[in-house]
Each structure stands twice: as C-alpha cells, then as structure tokens.
Amino acid sequence: MMIDGDSGSDRSWLAVTALVVLAVVGAALLPSLSSARPANEVPVGEVGANATDPTAEAWTTVPNVDLALSSAPSGLPGASNVSVQRAQVRAATNDSHAFVRVSWVDDTADRNASDPREFADAVAVQFPENESARPPIAMGGTSNRVNVWYWTGTGRTEELLAGGAGTTTSFNRSAVSTEAVHEDGQWHVAFAREAAMAGNRTDLSGEQDVDVAVAVWNGSYGERAGRKAVSEWQYLAMGPGPQGPPYETILWTVAGLAVLFVAVVTIEGVRRTRGEPA
Amino acid sequence: MSTDDAAQEETHVDIADGVDHQVAMVMDLNKCIGCQTCTVACKTLWTEGGGRDYMYWNNVETKPGEGYPKNWEESGGGWKSEEHSERQPGEIPEKERYGGDWEFNHSEIMYDGSDEPLRPQNVDPEWGPNWDEDQGAGEYPNSYYFYLPRICNHCTHPSCVEACPRKALYKREEDGIVLVDQERCRGYRYCVEGCPYKKVYYNAAKKKSEKCIFCYPRIEGEGPDEEVHATACAEECPPQLRLVGYLDDEDGPIYKLVEEYEVALPLHPEFETVPNVYYIPPYAPPQHDEGGESVRGVDRIPRDYLEELFGDRVNQALDTIEKHRDRTRRGEESELMEILQDKNPAQQYRLEVFDDD
Numbered sequence: 001m002m003i004d005g006d007s008g009s010d011r012s013w014l015a016v017t018a019l020v021v022l023a024v025v026g027a028a029l030l031p032s033l034s035s036a037r038p039a040n041e042v043p044v045g046e047v048g049a050n051a052t053d054p055t056a057e058a059w060t061t062v063p064n065v066d067l068a069l070s071s072a073p074s075g076l077p078g079a080s081n082v083s084v085q086r087a088q089v090r091a092a093t094n095d096s097h098a099f100v101r102v103s104w105v106d107d108t109a110d111r112n113a114s115d116p117r118e119f120a121d122a123v124a125v126q127f128p129e130n131e132s133a134r135p136p137i138a139m140g141g142t143s144n145r146v147n148v149w150y151w152t153g154t155g156r157t158e159e160l161l162a163g164g165a166g167t168t169t170s171f172n173r174s175a176v177s178t179e180a181v182h183e184d185g186q187w188h189v190a191f192a193r194e195a196a197m198a199g200n201r202t203d204l205s206g207e208q209d210v211d212v213a214v215a216v217w218n219g220s221y222g223e224r225a226g227r228k229a230v231s232e233w234q235y236l237a238m239g240p241g242p243q244g245p246p247y248e249t250i251l252w253t254v255a256g257l258a259v260l261f262v263a264v265v266t267i268e269g270v271r272r273t274r275g276e277p278a
Numbered sequence: 279m280s281t282d283d284a285a286q287e288e289t290h291v292d293i294a295d296g297v298d299h300q301v302a303m304v305m306d307l308n309k310c311i312g313c314q315t316c317t318v319a320c321k322t323l324w325t326e327g328g329g330r331d332y333m334y335w336n337n338v339e340t341k342p343g344e345g346y347p348k349n350w351e352e353s354g355g356g357w358k359s360e361e362h363s364e365r366q367p368g369e370i371p372e373k374e375r376y377g378g379d380w381e382f383n384h385s386e387i388m389y390d391g392s393d394e395p396l397r398p399q400n401v402d403p404e405w406g407p408n409w410d411e412d413q414g415a416g417e418y419p420n421s422y423y424f425y426l427p428r429i430c431n432h433c434t435h436p437s438c439v440e441a442c443p444r445k446a447l448y449k450r451e452e453d454g455i456v457l458v459d460q461e462r463c464r465g466y467r468y469c470v471e472g473c474p475y476k477k478v479y480y481n482a483a484k485k486k487s488e489k490c491i492f493c494y495p496r497i498e499g500e501g502p503d504e505e506v507h508a509t510a511c512a513e514e515c516p517p518q519l520r521l522v523g524y525l526d527d528e529d530g531p532i533y534k535l536v537e538e539y540e541v542a543l544p545l546h547p548e549f550e551t552v553p554n555v556y557y558i559p560p561y562a563p564p565q566h567d568e569g570g571e572s573v574r575g576v577d578r579i580p581r582d583y584l585e586e587l588f589g590d591r592v593n594q595a596l597d598t599i600e601k602h603r604d605r606t607r608r609g610e611e612s613e614l615m616e617i618l619q620d621k622n623p624a625q626q627y628r629l630e631v632f633d634d635d
Contacts, residue, residue: 075443076443076468077367077471113465113482114482115372115373115482116371116372116373116376116470117370117373166443166444166445168464224466224467225444225464225468226443
C-alpha cells in the first residue's frame, strides 16, 4: 500500500502536538489527583452561608480529609477499647465564619443520656487556644491550653477550655453553633463559629494555619470522657502561605516534558527505521 | 479489744490523709424495725423530684435479699487490695435494678372513693426498692431475716473519688464527708461504677451524679433554726438505732464501739474502701427444733452469712456482745451494754466536740 508522504507527516505532527498538550495538562492536573497534599493538612474551602447545614450542597465542593482515629491514652476503665476507626473532616470559611464538618460511621444514633447506663454520641474539635504553638494532644497543657468545640447527641453544644486531662471548663456562653444529621449509618456534624475571635478562643480569621484535632465518642459503646477515639494533630491550611510547596509543580512539569521528549525521540526513531521521510 | 479494760489502752484512729476529723455513724441492726422512716426522711429532705425520684440516698433492705439496687453486692467497684493502688472494675446498674419512680393512685383511693387496689399506674413493674421485703431465707421454723439500712459510707479510701477523671468527687477536709462538686461533675458516671455500695446515683435530668451528703447543712447548724442536728435519717428513726459523731472523738460511743470493743463493723470490708458507717451485727435467737424447743449453739442467722456481710470479725464481735450480755444478766456492770442500750441520750449525737478546733 502506498502511503501519501504529506498526510503521514501531518499525522506525526498531530501526534506530537497531542502529546505536548497531554504533558502540559497532566502537569497541571496530576498533582491534585495524586496525594500531593502535605501530610496533616486539612484544606480550607470557600463556602456560602449555608454551610451550617452538614448536608448543604456547598460541602461537596470542599476537599475531604479522611483521618485515622485511635484510642486516647487514659487510665479510665476500657479506655483502649473504642469503636470508631475513622473520621472525615472538611473545613471551610466564608466572609465571616469558619466551619468544620466531621463525619463518621456509627450505626446507632445515641441521642439520650436519660438512663443510668445510657451515654450520648459526641464529637469534639480541638484547637490551640494560642494558634502559634501546638499544645499536648490530650486536652492541652497548663501553659498551652486548648479551645474545644463539643457536641453531644442530646443536641447540646458546648465551647470548652482545657489545660490538660480533667480540666475541661465550659464557657458561660458558647460562640459555636452546630447542626447534626444521622443518615445511612453516619453522623455528619457541622460546627460554625465567627472566624475572628480573641480572648480564650482560637482565632480562625486566616492570619495563619491553625492546628486541629478531632475526637469521637460512641455512646452505646460506653464511650465518654477520656474513653474516646482521637486523631493526631492536623492543621487547617487557612494561612496566607502557598497552597502547596512550589517544587511539586516544577517536578511535575519536568517529568511531563521528559515524557514528551522520550516520545518524540521514539517516534522519530521508528520513522527513520522505516525509511519514512522526515 | 473486747474488755472493759480496753478504754485504758492506747488506740489509734486511722482517718484519711488530709482530713481533720472523720464523721461516722453506728447503726444497731438489732433495733431496726424496717419502718423506712429514715428512707422517707431522707427522700423528703433531699431527693424529691428533679431527676432524683429513683434515688434513695438512704434505703433499708431486707437481708438476706437482693437489695437496692438489685444485686448491688455483685456489681464490682472498690479496691483490689488494702494497698489501695488498683481499683476493682465495676458496673453501672440498669435502671430496672433501682426500680422506677412510679405514680400511685393515692388520690383516687383516698379522696375519690375508688375501690381499686393501691398500685403503680400505667406500669407493670417487676422490681423495685424493697421488692423482697421480709422474704429472707431459711425454712420454718428457722426462717430468718433482718433489716439493713444503708447510706453512703463516706469511706476513708473512697473508690468513687479515685474513679472520677475530673476530681469532681472529694473528701471534705474538715470532716471527711464525700461530696460531688456539682460544678465539676460532667455526668460520666465512673463514680457510679466505682462505688461498690452503689451509693452514687446519676441524675438524668441534671446530667450529673449525686449522693448522700451526710446532711452537712444540718450538722453545720445551717438549717432554719440554726441549731446543729444529726442527719435526718438518724433523728427521725423511731427506735433511734443510729449514733452519729466522729470516729476520732475518743470520748464518744462510736469510738468505743468501733475501736475499743470492736463490736461495730463495716459492711463488706473486702471492698477495701474502709467505710465510716458501722453496724452492730444482729444477734438472733438459736434455731428451734420441730417441737419448738431451742437448739442451743446453733444460730438462727447462719454465721457464714454474717461473715459474708461483715467479714470474719463478726464472730468476735458477736462473742463480745454475748459475753457482756451475760455480765449484765449476772448483775455486773458493762459499759458496752450501757452504750448499746443507749442509756445516755446525750452521747448519741456528738457533733460539736471539735467546734473549738
């Protein structure tokens, strides 16, 4: 079969152009598809005011972070025996407020503590009182306290200050509001608070990244107090810094161009072997 | 010590570290008629309504029997040993084991002329406080039972205090009364499972734990008449079976009964919390044979059952009481019998002895 030389040359250039486009698009997209997010980062999305509803559409646009939970070290009976393994956290802001949504699997929605043996499910989000230093993970320390947002299945929300295990103290008036939904065997609890606050409250106005940790209690499993499933410290990426280390973009671009170069050389080589005109 | 000479010997009272004096109570089980006046006095004063309906800070249960809450003696708690270094795991009793706070048809019967029997309305309960009243154990003619009034023991080594992760429970420095700081309590109920006597209760309306306060406003003279009073359970008792005072008041009857004569014993000493409520054990008549004659030397209430409740020392205590009864029968003096017969009412409640400290 006779091949038309001109049309063959057009096709090769088409292929090369396609590869260039692929490489450039790949360099832009691949980082976000892979695990390029720094460890322990909780990205902070932008949402409208309706993020107070944990089922709001706005939450679907916010990146989800899946956290491993483990039992908190505690001298309490059964402390090492906790039931919740993972929690999903999303964080967002709008012009005035900061939002944190925590979701976790729990088949039973324990909403009451009206019997001596009955405990309600609960979730807490912990921040350093002072954003510039990371306190001890277990309820902070005496010189480095934590500001805790605490919701229980009874519908109560508390804002707490603690400087070590057993020191939890409730604010007279909580600045935090919550909405919770239990559906398909999962709790979704959305916390909302005015972003910029001072005093004993963590400032979430975006001046800097803020450490965050979560804890979950399964009431029907007897979990309460220090018997809880907790995460390690993470941080809310809300500071003004770059969204990710710049070297990543450079590396991906170099890798893309290298792939492109190898492809072009290979195509050219095959062509010459076949004796096709350049 | 089990003789009248004991008073002259040196004694040492072991009270908790950091506590100035230790309130204490002695209850003579031989005098209890099971009338529940103490229970009602306590309930009327402290636990009516507000989520407290099911609580009886003071209860009187029939022994042998399952008690209140049901099977509390098998609910765990306390310490593993007298070292007080490791606690025994405990459980929180189910609500049904306490019994419900039922509504009765009192007004229909008393005022409306109803012929219905008096019974809880709209529920069909299967257990409640005093459910097995007077049931006891044994076979006719040797069946037996006695009443056991119970309050918080205000222990020297309270495992409820140790169980609380927030240190919401504490032993009051001035008199060793064990209290729940209602500001600190967050309703976690580790104290409920930690107390082997199940004398800390969860208030589901307040979401906090509550317990007997040894009527501290009364013993402080903080009532309307500003007079010092003994606990309501003690003062309202028709047979006046309780002595109230301080364990370390060495001139008082409690010290003599507990430390000198050793006839007043803590309930379930094996829980190792070292209670400060003590009991004069019941001395029952001997068993009867089928002809109705006494079988000498065989107790109606088996000693091994009393040992279960009060430990091995119950044998020595009952022997001491028996010896002193014999003395008085022979017309001899016995300080122990004087105290047990309560011939000096002024000694019964000694609550102002340390006021000058």
